[in-house]
Amino acid sequence: MSFSNILGQERARASLSAALSRGQLHHAYLFGGPEGVGKELTARTLAQAANCERDDGEACGKCSACRRIAGRNHPDMIWVLPEAEQIARGWAGRADFSGTPSRDIRIAQIRALQERLSFRPLEARTRFIFICGAEAMNPQAQNALLKTLEEPPPATVLILISAAPNQLLPTIRSRCLKLDFLPLDVALVAQKLVADKKADPDLARLCAALSFGSLGAAMALDMKALEKRRERLEGLTRLDAGDVSDALAFAEEIAAEKGAAPTAIALFETWYRDVALIASLDQFGAPALPNAERLLLHGDMRPLLESSAIRIGAVEPLRRIDLCRGVRARLRFNASPRLQLEQLFLRFIRSEA
Numbered sequence: 263m264s265f266s267n268i269l270g271q272e273r274a275r276a277s278l279s280a281a282l283s284r285g286q287l288h289h290a291y292l293f294g295g296p297e298g299v300g301k302e303l304t305a306r307t308l309a310q311a312a313n314c315e316r317d318d319g320e321a322c323g324k325c326s327a328c329r330r331i332a333g334r335n336h337p338d339m340i341w342v343l344p345e346a347e348q349i350a351r352g353w354a355g356r357a358d359f360s361g362t363p364s365r366d367i368r369i370a371q372i373r374a375l376q377e378r379l380s381f382r383p384l385e386a387r388t389r390f391i392f393i394c395g396a397e398a399m400n401p402q403a404q405n406a407l408l409k410t411l412e413e414p415p416p417a418t419v420l421i422l423i424s425a426a427p428n429q430l431l432p433t434i435r436s437r438c439l440k441l442d443f444l445p446l447d448v449a450l451v452a453q454k455l456v457a458d459k460k461a462d463p464d465l466a467r468l469c470a471a472l473s474f475g476s477l478g479a480a481m482a483l484d485m486k487a488l489e490k491r492r493e494r495l496e497g498l499t500r501l502d503a504g505d506v507s508d509a510l511a512f513a514e515e516i517a518a519e520k521g522a523a524p525t526a527i528a529l530f531e532t533w534y535r536d537v538a539l540i541a542s543l544d545q546f547g548a549p550a551l552p553n554a555e556r557l558l559l560h561g562d563m564r565p566l567l568e569s570s571a572i573r574i575g576a577v578e579p580l581r582r583i584d585l586c587r588g589v590r591a592r593l594r595f596n597a598s599p600r601l602q603l604e605q606l607f608l609r610f611i612r613s614e615a
């Protein structure tokens with residue numbers, strides 16, 4: 263895996279690649295940005311490039327160093343992450359830890375790291391430490407890490423990886439060079455889904471849009487659930503007839519499928535986005551929005567989009583998108599999908615009155 267195989271993130275890649283070729287890697291980096299946009303992949307690729315046997319500033323992916331770094335069995339590459347996350351990734355089992363696996367990175371983990379850092383690297387030209395989910399370090403752990411950041415060990419690069427870098431103590435942030443990782447271009451994510459998952463291009467575009475530029479999230483989306491797209495969206499537009507019992511039945515139908523609610527609601531958001539777009543076109547005329555056709559995610563359902571736009575206009579869809587976002591946020595905290603969907607649909611209907 264070379265730098266050029268990483269999707270997007272041109273600025274971060276260029277900056278790291280240049281520092282590496284000048285032999286001036288910083289001793290500590292903070293990679294900040296949403297989940298699933300390539301932070302860890304970039305960190306690992308940098309470690310490979312810095313230690314590749316070809317030593318040409320790239321990661322060949324084939325030599326012993328590159329392969330052992332990718333397989334996490336290189337003795338000088340150290341991953342630090344919460345116990346619960348190690349189990350979630352299948353890197354460890356429950357039996358590896360005494361007591362309930364921690365969601366924090368604890369001070370004991372940082373002390374163990376420092377113990378290892380007191381020895382020289384065994385074979386690496388540059389040793390790498392990856393602290394994944396760095397914001398999970400509790401304050402004691404962060405304070406312990408400060409010492410390492412202030413007196414960095416030789417030939418060692420620390421990479422703190424975080425989706426919430428602002429949750430780290432300012433003293434930690436100020437001692438790291440921060441690189442921002444941005445959400446990926448939706449078209450890039452879609453291409454990748456077509457290439458890697460042999461996804462249908464229309465479905466891939468929808469998946470990418472639903473994932474807001476996170477390749478990780480797009481890869482994890484349930485494509486099967488999206489195959490019900492047409493059925494779900496027809497059900498959604500039927501709600502505009504204002505039948506309460508129909509709305510409750512639709513909520514029950516979605517909630518009956520385990521885990522289907524968040525994907526369905528994200529789908530509804532893309533639908534209302536399209537309805538708002540069509541309604542604005544009708545209002546201002548097509549020339550006001552060149553390329554509008556290409557922007558539609560559900561262009562194949564144009565007649566239904568048109569009738570929705572005529573019925574609810576350009577502003578109501580935006581209100582509904584807000585309502586959908588609120589519900590998705592509550593579902594992350596274990597709210598009941600059925601109750602949340604019922605309330606959502608009733609609020610759609612009430613606006614009609």
Ligand SMILES: [Zn+2]
Pocket residue numbers: 310313314315316321322323324325326327328329
């Ligand atoms: Zn190599």
